[in-house]
Amino acid sequence: MTRTATTPDLAEFPVRQRGAYFEKFETGQVFTHHWGRTITTADNVLFSTALAHWSPMYLNAEYARAHGHKDAPLNPFLVLCTVVGLTVEDLSESGGPFLGIETCVFEQQIYPGDTVxxxxxxxxxxxxxxxxxxxxxxxxxxxxxxxxxxxxxxxRKNLLATKELR
Known part of the structure; x- marks a missing residue:
């Protein structure tokens, strides 16, 4: 490829190592993840329908009200996926294999417009x-x-490379 004035020189864009390595983490260390996310009705409908999770509790406000809710609550799997996503940059962005989630407890319903x-x-x-x-x-x-x-x-658990292997 012939380089012109409008062709970027890719050498000027160094690869930035993102994410964490194993030695970064010490037992007891606390991470306050830097941003939250307001979850909307649109997020809920898109997520639920894309996954064919047709439960009327999360897609039908009248059904949800008939079962004691103030509105259709957010799909709890959407909430879980959002929360895991909020932690990735600080904890596991380096791409180490995700080993699973244990003891997941939903303490309360949240509704469209709530921020986690x-x-x-x-x-x-x-x-x-x-x-x-x-x-x-x-x-x-x-x-x-x-x-x-x-x-x-x-x-949750992840397998992370040591600093030496990164």
Missing amino acids: RTESIVLDSRPSASRPGYGIVTWKTTAYDQHDRVVLHFV
């Missing part, structure tokens, strides 16, 4: 017994609404 924010604490950080150069980090993440009420909490 998250905090995570490192519960455990240990070298992998089967993958040299990697470690397993376990976090407990708690999500709060705009009134600082706990919405949900869960424990």
